[in-house]
Amino acid sequence: MIGSITELFYPALCTGCENTLFKGELELCTACILDLPYTRMHDQEANIIEQRLAGRFSFEAATSLLFFHKSGKVQHMLHALKYKNNQAIGKLLGAMLADELMRSKRFAEIDFIVPVPIHPKKGKIRGYNQAEVIAEGMVERGFFVRAHALKKTEHRESQTRSGIYARYKNVADIFGLGDTTGLECKKVLLLDDVLTTGATLEACAKLLMKIDGLKVYIATLACTEH
Numbered sequence: 141m142i143g144s145i146t147e148l149f150y151p152a153l154c155t156g157c158e159n160t161l162f163k164g165e166l167e168l169c170t171a172c173i174l175d176l177p178y179t180r181m182h183d184q185e186a187n188i189i190e191q192r193l194a195g196r197f198s199f200e201a202a203t204s205l206l207f208f209h210k211s212g213k214v215q216h217m218l219h220a221l222k223y224k225n226n227q228a229i230g231k232l233l234g235a236m237l238a239d240e241l242m243r244s245k246r247f248a249e250i251d252f253i254v255p256v257p258i259h260p261k262k263g264k265i266r267g268y269n270q271a272e273v274i275a276e277g278m279v280e281r282g283f284f285v286r287a288h289a290l291k292k293t294e295h296r297e298s299q300t301r302s303g304i305y306a307r308y309k310n311v312a313d314i315f316g317l318g319d320t321t322g323l324e325c326k327k328v329l330l331l332d333d334v335l336t337t338g339a340t341l342e343a344c345a346k347l348l349m350k351i352d353g354l355k356v357y358i359a360t361l362a363c364t365e366h
């Protein structure tokens with residue numbers, strides 16, 4: 141009841157800038173869509189993500205749709221996706237990522253998307269895995285998803301201790317392989333919402349690489365610039 145009254149008085153707002161959306165605009169206003177900090181680095185070899193991940197595990201290509209700035213629009217959108225049950229923004233950004241990857245040379249022939257898993261307990265509390273929601277937006281554009289190829293086995297989230305090695309130690313042993321049938325020799329896009337140090341993606345990629353002939357690609361909605 142309170143919800144419907146609220147909707148009556150407060151029109152839909154843009155998830156990026158909180159301005160009122162015009163008719164026909166969904167989740168993001170046109171100004172935000174035009175003005176987001178796109179990385180445009182999908183076909184750029186040794187882009188900043190690839191430099192960050194280089195030497196840690198082998199991958200074919202890595203990219204991100206947007207740059208992440210603290211307290212910027214992108215952070216606002218990712219926060220809405222992760223903590224405010226705004227799955228629509230995740231699907232929209234997933235579709236935008238898919239459109240860009242389909243036009244890129246290096247990501248054009250992905251066979252499957254594998255979203256980074258969250259622990260089932262956490263999934264139950266939140267109701268969804270944000271990486272899977274992003275993948276759903278990509279599926280709408282024709283990608284195929286294998287949501288159970290990886291699983292999270294342990295619920296351990298606090299990563300307050302600094303240092304890449306400490307973080308890696310923290311995440312390396314909490315993922316496992318799930319149903320990987322038919323993934324041999326496939327091009328697999330490992331997908332997550334945000335990349336900072338890359339420790340989570342590294343742990344997941346190393347597991348996937350145990351599958352014969354599998355090639356790992358990496359994409360996230362956003363990445364930090366440093």
Ligand SMILES: [Zn+2]
Nearest residue numbers: 154157169172
């Ligand atoms: Zn906006």
